[in-house]
Amino acid sequence: MGVRNVVLIGMPGSGKSTVGVILAKALGFNFLDTDIAIQNREKKKLQEIVNSLGNETLRKIEAEVCGEVEVEKTVISTGGSVVYSPSAMESLRQQGPVVWLHVSYENLLKRIDNFETRGLAKTPGQTLEDLFNERSPLYEKYSQVKINNNVSSPEEVVNTIIKAING
Secondary structure, three states, X not given: OOOOEEEXXXXXXXXXXXXXHHHHHHHOOEEXXXXXXHHHHHOOOHHHHHHHHOHHHHHHHHHHHHHOOOOOOEEEEOOOOHHHOHHHHHHHHHXXXXXXXXXXXXXXXXXXXXXXXXXXXXXXXXXXXXXXXXXXXXXXXXXXXXXXXOXXXXXXXXXXXXXXXXX
């Protein structure tokens, strides 16, 4: 296996954490969730950061944390807004292949029931559909591999990722 790390990007609810843990086990890798790394560094939940410091500050912190990631044999699950930072994405691309877990807007609606309290980097009044439409071209731009995660089980998605990164 020739990859150092695998980086997962995608919308909230796309399965980055769920698939990431299973992928890490399958590869014998560690697992790093950058949202948890942010919360540990800031000693606050993501929603608390958004509420007290604002959306732009969360994005700035996320870019810093992702830009500082220096790991080996790790599946890195990123926050959905990391694609707003070209420098963070460039750093992550140096870590290993960037895999976009793509989920349709309709499926995201079914999966996300805590949109307002999830700690998303969004502007006031911005809807899930707004975020989806704004971020999708960025996920497309930065990903080297696009995986459809609409209907498959997490295990099937993991097998698809492993084939894609080894191919």
